[in-house]
Amino acid sequence: MADEVLRLENVCKVYNVGRPSETEVLHDIDFALEHGEFLALIGPSGSGKSTLLNIVGLLDRPTSGRLTIKGEDTSLLGDAAITHLRGHTIGFVFQDHHLISAFSALENVMMPLLADAGFPSPEITKRAQDLMARVDLEKVAGNMAMNMSGGQQQRVAIARALAMNPDLVLADEPTGNLDTKSADSVFELMRQVNRESGTSFLVVTHNLDLARRCDRIIEVIDGRIAH
Amino acid sequence: MNRWLPFEWIAAVRFLREGRMQTLFIISGIAIGVGVIVFMSALLTGLEANFIKRVLTSQPHIQLIPPDQIARPQRNGPKVLEDAIVQRPSQRVISIDQWLKIRDRMLALPEVTAASPTMAGSALAIRGAASRAISISGVEPTSYFKIVRVPDYIVSGEARLTNQDIIIGIELAKDLGAVVGDKLNIQAASGTTMVLTVTGLVDLGNKGVNQRTTYVALRTAQSLLGVIGGVTTIDMTVQDIYAAETLAKLIEASNHVEADSWIVTNAQFFTAVQAQEISNTMIRLFVALSVAFGIAAVLVVSVIQRSKDIGILRAMGTSRGQILRVFLLQGGMLGFVGALLGSAMGAAGLIYWHSAMRLADGSELFPLILERSLFIDAAVLATLTGLLAAMAPALRAAKLDPAEAIRG
Numbered sequence: 001m002a003d004e005v006l007r008l009e010n011v012c013k014v015y016n017v018g019r020p021s022e023t024e025v026l027h028d029i030d031f032a033l034e035h036g037e038f039l040a041l042i043g044p045s046g047s048g049k050s051t052l053l054n055i056v057g058l059l060d061r062p063t064s065g066r067l068t069i070k071g072e073d074t075s076l077l078g079d080a081a082i083t084h085l086r087g088h089t090i091g092f093v094f095q096d097h098h099l100i101s102a103f104s105a106l107e108n109v110m111m112p113l114l115a116d117a118g119f120p121s122p123e124i125t126k127r128a129q130d131l132m133a134r135v136d137l138e139k140v141a142g143n144m145a146m147n148m149s150g151g152q153q154q155r156v157a158i159a160r161a162l163a164m165n166p167d168l169v170l171a172d173e174p175t176g177n178l179d180t181k182s183a184d185s186v187f188e189l190m191r192q193v194n195r196e197s198g199t200s201f202l203v204v205t206h207n208l209d210l211a212r213r214c215d216r217i218i219e220v221i222d223g224r225i226a227h
Numbered sequence: 228m229n230r231w232l233p234f235e236w237i238a239a240v241r242f243l244r245e246g247r248m249q250t251l252f253i254i255s256g257i258a259i260g261v262g263v264i265v266f267m268s269a270l271l272t273g274l275e276a277n278f279i280k281r282v283l284t285s286q287p288h289i290q291l292i293p294p295d296q297i298a299r300p301q302r303n304g305p306k307v308l309e310d311a312i313v314q315r316p317s318q319r320v321i322s323i324d325q326w327l328k329i330r331d332r333m334l335a336l337p338e339v340t341a342a343s344p345t346m347a348g349s350a351l352a353i354r355g356a357a358s359r360a361i362s363i364s365g366v367e368p369t370s371y372f373k374i375v376r377v378p379d380y381i382v383s384g385e386a387r388l389t390n391q392d393i394i395i396g397i398e399l400a401k402d403l404g405a406v407v408g409d410k411l412n413i414q415a416a417s418g419t420t421m422v423l424t425v426t427g428l429v430d431l432g433n434k435g436v437n438q439r440t441t442y443v444a445l446r447t448a449q450s451l452l453g454v455i456g457g458v459t460t461i462d463m464t465v466q467d468i469y470a471a472e473t474l475a476k477l478i479e480a481s482n483h484v485e486a487d488s489w490i491v492t493n494a495q496f497f498t499a500v501q502a503q504e505i506s507n508t509m510i511r512l513f514v515a516l517s518v519a520f521g522i523a524a525v526l527v528v529s530v531i532q533r534s535k536d537i538g539i540l541r542a543m544g545t546s547r548g549q550i551l552r553v554f555l556l557q558g559g560m561l562g563f564v565g566a567l568l569g570s571a572m573g574a575a576g577l578i579y580w581h582s583a584m585r586l587a588d589g590s591e592l593f594p595l596i597l598e599r600s601l602f603i604d605a606a607v608l609a610t611l612t613g614l615l616a617a618m619a620p621a622l623r624a625a626k627l628d629p630a631e632a633i634r635g
């Protein structure tokens with residue numbers, strides 16, 4: 001148990017509860033993720049992968065069932081505690097890069113640290129610079145986010161996801177908008193981080209080639225885990 | 228990145244800077260609003276101060292006169308009136324009873340800074356074929372000039388008043404064709420006539436007044452008007468001009484005189500000021516409201532535009548409170564920066580207006596009064612308005628569901 005980063009038990013998600021448009025998107029999801037594991041989540045469009053990722057990432061709450069992160073039952077936590085847990089244990093990488101355009105690449109990486117500390121400090125800048133070096137972008141760290149290529153932006157997003165040294169990185173189609181070469185290098189970067197730092201990854205992908213290079217594959221079909 | 232700014236400030240500044248056009252337009256809007264208010268308020272303060280200064284150096288603050296003579300209806304036995312129509316008696320020139328005692332009593336009051344007896348009445352000024360009705364003020368120059376700054380208003384000659392001297396208004400001088408050094412025949416209603424030498428011409432800033440006003444020595448007026456030893460008024464100045472009316476009431480209560488304060492004599496001015504103040508307040512209120520709605524509108528749009536950024540910030544561990552403050556701060560900053568620019572604009576406008584608008588003689592139309600408190604008030608109020616206006620958009624931003632915001 002102690003080695004588990006994540007455990008879902010009977011997790012259900014129903015959208016628009018009580019309305020005519022009520023839809024059950026996830027049914028009785030059960031799975032666990034171990035420390036250092038690199039897991040691929042695959043499945044057809046609309047099967048509920050993003051919904052599942054949002055629940056795991058504490059951006060959304062399950063309608064029923066239990067989500068345990070690092071042994072802590074999250075259903076009992078209030079909003080502030082959820083925000084804190086999310087900030088300190090989970091990093092996000094989204095499909096559309098989602099860098100904040102008002103900031104430079106380096107500042108985007110600093111944001112999680114800054115939001116947590118409240119004030120800028122040389123340590124924060126130093127850590128962000130180290131992360132930029134780790135994703136091979138130290139030369140363009142000062143560029144505005146919008147002036148970078150898709151592959152570069154996704155590397156910045158990975159650096160930002162790693163800023164708080166999280167136990168788990170959730171990536172929703174991180175290579176979906178990239179050409180094969182960039183996709184490959186972004187995927188390799190994540191694998192490398194996983195090997196070197198033991199960070200767990202949960203990666204949603206449509207790319208079966210990449211999925212096969214993960215430790216384990218879970219397939220979601222119509223809101224259920226297929227075996 | 229500035230090391231002393233907290234996270235919320237950095238984010239707020241960056242968001243405002245990135246939304247260049249919106250920020251620029253709304254700040255211009257706020258600046259214009261604040262500028263108009265600053266300009267208007269300072270102009271009003273200036274005009275008011277100017278008026279009060281003029282009034283208080285050309286009028287006594289309190290004037291004591293003999294009590295009104297009221298005719299009593301004659302009675303033919305109890306409750307039977309001889310004649311129900313009571314005519315007001317003609318108010319003949321009458322002296323204040325025991326005026327020396329009253330004057331000394333007034334001077335003993337700590338609130339009173341000066342008191343001077345005056346003998347006022349009317350007469351005819353004749354020079355050659357020209358004659359004009361004039362009002363005569365017989366004064367003791369040393370004490371009277373402390374109350375009404377006659378020497379300040381002298382435009383030619385000097386403010387000298389011996390028993391044979393007379394100071395006259397410039398319009399009167401024009402009408403009579405008199406200059407300094409000329410002799411005038413002054414004839415009172417009683418028939419008494421005196422020949423007085425013009426020693427000075429005064430300009431009291433009002434044509435009608437300049438046509439009638441003359442100053443002579445107290446003794447001269449007394450013998451001219453046939454009230455030897457008497458005075459018709461005691462003019463006074465006081466420490467606190469705004470307490471003049473209260474003091475006047477007190478004096479009336481304990482002396483057999485009527486006391487009129489400048490506040491009552493210039494009631495019209497105060498009514499005008501009050502009306503002006505009310506409309507000023509209304510303008511301020513509505514400008515503040517439109518500024519508030521402008522800020523709110525811009526921030527509401529900004530929250531919608533930035534919902535993705537907000538979602539990402541939340542995903543990265545930013546709390547609802549932090550998001551709330553980021554947007555509140557934007558409102559406050561818009562208000563503050565707008566107020567600074569507006570104050571500068573208002574002040575610049577005022578300085579320009581002050582130098583451009585001159586009276587015919589080149590003197591200023593109003594004194595340039597730029598009180599620091601006006602600018603501080605404007606900045607504080609605009610900042611508060613900005614914070615308040617940002618409340619609704621900021622709450623909306625804080626309440627955004629991060630999952631939904633990120634999905635877009």
Ligand SMILES: Nc1ncnc2c1ncn2[C@@H]1O[C@H](COP(=O)(O)OP(=O)(O)OP(=O)(O)O)[C@@H](O)[C@H]1O
Nearest residue numbers: 015016023025043044045046047048049050051052
């Ligand atoms: N907020 C919502 N309200 C109602 N229905 C929703 C909401 N979000 C998602 N859904 C529905 O839930 C289902 C699963 O959506 P989800 O985005 O999780 O699928 P996905 O597996 O990520 O698909 P894709 O591969 O296209 O990204 C879809 O049918 C979608 O329409």
Ligand SMILES: [Mg+2]
Nearest residue numbers: 049050051172
């Ligand atoms: Mg999806």
